[in-house]
Each structure stands twice: as structure tokens, then as C-alpha cells.
Amino acid sequence: MVEAFDTAVRLIAAGATLLLLLLLLAGDVRAALKVPLAGLLVGAAAYLTNSSSAARAIADYMPLIDLASIITPLWLWLFARTLFERAPPSWLVWAIIAVYMTNWLVAVNYPPSQDYTFYLIHGVGMILVIDMVRVAFADRRDDLIEKRRAIRLWLPIVIAAQTGGILVVEAIIGRNMTDEGAPEYATVHLVNAALILLLTLFAGLALLKTDRELLARVEGDTVPPAPADPSALSPQQSVLADKLSAAMQAGFYRTPGLTITGLAQHLGTPEHRLRALINHSLGHRNFSSFLNRHRIDEAKQILSDRDQVDLPVLTIAMDLGYNSLPTFNRAFRSEAAETPTDFRRKAIGQN
Numbered sequence: 001m002v003e004a005f006d007t008a009v010r011l012i013a014a015g016a017t018l019l020l021l022l023l024l025l026a027g028d029v030r031a032a033l034k035v036p037l038a039g040l041l042v043g044a045a046a047y048l049t050n051s052s053s054a055a056r057a058i059a060d061y062m063p064l065i066d067l068a069s070i071i072t073p074l075w076l077w078l079f080a081r082t083l084f085e086r087a088p089p090s091w092l093v094w095a096i097i098a099v100y101m102t103n104w105l106v107a108v109n110y111p112p113s114q115d116y117t118f119y120l121i122h123g124v125g126m127i128l129v130i131d132m133v134r135v136a137f138a139d140r141r142d143d144l145i146e147k148r149r150a151i152r153l154w155l156p157i158v159i160a161a162q163t164g165g166i167l168v169v170e171a172i173i174g175r176n177m178t179d180e181g182a183p184e185y186a187t188v189h190l191v192n193a194a195l196i197l198l199l200t201l202f203a204g205l206a207l208l209k210t211d212r213e214l215l216a217r218v219e220g221d222t223v224p225p226a227p228a229d230p231s232a233l234s235p236q237q238s239v240l241a242d243k244l245s246a247a248m249q250a251g252f253y254r255t256p257g258l259t260i261t262g263l264a265q266h267l268g269t270p271e272h273r274l275r276a277l278i279n280h281s282l283g284h285r286n287f288s289s290f291l292n293r294h295r296i297d298e299a300k301q302i303l304s305d306r307d308q309v310d311l312p313v314l315t316i317a318m319d320l321g322y323n324s325l326p327t328f329n330r331a332f333r334s335e336a337a338e339t340p341t342d343f344r345r346k347a348i349g350q351n
Contacts, residue, residue: 046065078093142287247266256318292334300343328340
């Protein structure tokens with residue numbers, strides 16, 4: 001009875017997953033999110049297939065289905081990292097892909113190694129899930145988009161419970177969990193299938209009506225935010241905008257370790273009101289990008305000043321509120337597309 005119900009749930013979940021894949025490919029989701037999300041949906045369908053007791057009916061295709069299934073944590077990690085605007089370096093992504101592909105090839109061509117490759121692949125998957133949860137929670141306070149802040153709270157919990165749960169259970173039980181002679185695991189399969197179905201339905205809510213602030217391509221994403229139109233602000237927002245502008249002109253952005261909570265306290269305003277102003281009126285998606293815009297603008301002025309040519313870059317970074325030189329270098333490169341040293345060399349040479 002449990003196995004029959006499990007099969008029915010898997011068929012429904014697989015059909016819903018493939019339908020969402022078609023909606024995704026035809027939708028307005030930006031490419032950076034579309035690729036990992038498509039991979040995630042394909043991987044979910046593959047897992048529903050290869051972890052089923054009926055998988056032996058398509059044994060000839062199982063190696064490819066296994067590959068699509070085991071790489072699912074990578075797509076999940078990429079999707080979350082991209083959604084949270086913390087995309088990993090390309091070399092790291094390719095390195096992880098190489099690990100997955102190498103272990104899959106070894107397992108397919110040398111069956112005695114499958115026990116080792118099984119646990120290694122699951123270990124990599126757990127690391128990716130843990131990193132996703134870390135990024136979601138660690139950067140939540142910096143995020144100015146309220147909907148994404150909510151996602152940072154519940155998505156890691158749901159995904160960690162589902163994907164992390166699957167990885168842990170399979171690692172404990174072993175790779176023979178779907179053997180015909182192991183009916184005691186039928187309930188585990190049913191719970192996994194039901195959770196995947198729920199996650200698929202939740203994903204459908206986003207894809208059936210693409211949220212432009214979260215998923216869709218927004219024109220001008222890479223263009224510096226335009227200043228707020230004073231006539232479009234409410235009286236409360238106008239007063240707060242004036243306070244914020246005065247604080248920035250006074251150099252409050254140089255405060256080390258400044259957070260939006262600290263800035264809101266300095267301005268004497270509720271944090272949510274300041275978030276809304278910086279996000280919707282000033283166009284910044286993260287508080288760090290708002291701070292960096294002011295800090296890097298001043299850094300450029302200092303680096304272009306011949307009278308301060310001997311001032312070390314580290315000193316400039318610390319004076320502007322950065323806690324380390326690498327952090328300053330990353331922020332500067334993000335804004336100016338070059339290092340502070342290169343910028344100074346060009347600026348001084350042109351003066």
C-alpha cells in the first residue's frame with residue numbers, strides 16, 4: 001500500500017516538475033537564475049526516478065539519471081547563491097563539477113569503487129547545502145529586498161530539511177536503500193517524494209507569476225542607481241532622505257562595521273523604513289552596495305590626489321571603514337572594474 005502511494009506521489013511530483021521546467025524555459029526569469037533552476041528541476045525529477053523501487057525497469061538509462069540526480073545539490077547551491085547575489089567564482093563551480101563527473105565516471109566504469117564515490121558525492125553535497133544556509137543567514141541583515149529577506153529565512157530551513165535530510169538518510173542507510181528486499185524503507189521514500197512535491201508546488205507559485213524583484217531581469221541592473229525623485233517621496237520619506245544625505249555628506253559611512261541597524265539608530269528611524277528608502281527610492285538591493293558607493297567614491301578622490309600619492313592603500317581602506325585590505329580591494333574592483341593600485345597609477349599618470 002505504501003509503495004503504491006509512493007509511486008503515485010512520485011508520478012504527480014515528476015509531472016509537476018517537468019511542467020515547471022517548461023514554464024521556466026518560456027518565462028522571463030533571468031539567465032543567471034534560469035540555468036541552475038532548470039538543472040534543479042531536472043535533478044528533482046531524476047531523483048524521483050532513481051530512488052524509486054521501480055527504477056529497475058529503466059536500468060539501461062540509470063547511469064545518466066544517476067548523474068542528473070547526484071548533481072542536484074550543485075544546482076540548488078548555484079541557484080541560491082545567484083538569487084542572493086553572492087555568485088561563486090567560476091573556477092570553483094567548474095572544480096565542483098569536475099569532482100562530481102570524476103566520481104560518477106569512476107563509479108560507472110569501476111563498480112567496486114561505488115561505496116567510496118557514494119559517500120564522497122554525498123559529502124560534497126552536504127558541504128554545498130551548509131554553505132547555502134551560511135550565505136542565506138549571514139547576509140540576511142545586509143539584504144534590502146524584503147521578499148528576499150523572507151526567502152533567506154525559510155528557504156534554507158526547508159532546503160536543509162529536505163536536501164540535507166535526504167543526503168544524511170542515504171549516507172546512513174547506504175546506497176542499497178531502494179533494493180527490492182528492503183521494504184522497511186518504503187516510508188522514507190514516500191516522505192521524500194511528498195516533500196519534493198511540496199517544494200515543487202512552492203516553486204510553482206514563483207514561476208507562474210514571475211516576481212521581477214527576485215527572478216526577472218531588471219533593465220539597468222548594472223547601472224548606478226538614480227537619485228530619488230523628491231516629488232515621489234512622502235513627507236516622512238523626504239525628511240528621512242534629507243537626514244540620510246546629511247549623514248553621508250558628514251562621512252558617517254566611514255564608521256567601521258556599520259550596519260543598517262546602526263545607521264537607523266543614528267538617524268532615529270525604524271530600520272524597516274530606512275531599508276525601504278534605500279531599496280525602493282535609491283535603488284540599492286544590498287546595504288553593502290549603498291555603503292560601497294559612498295566609500296569607493298571617496299577612495300577614488302583620494303587615489304587621484306597627487307598630494308596623497310604616498311598614502312598606503314591599506315590606510316585608505318581602514319579610514320573608509322573597511323576591516324581588511326582584501327575586502328576593500330573586492331569592493332573597489334566591483335565598483336571600478338580594477339584594483340585601487342591600478343586606478344591610482346592611471347589617475348596620477350593622467351593628471
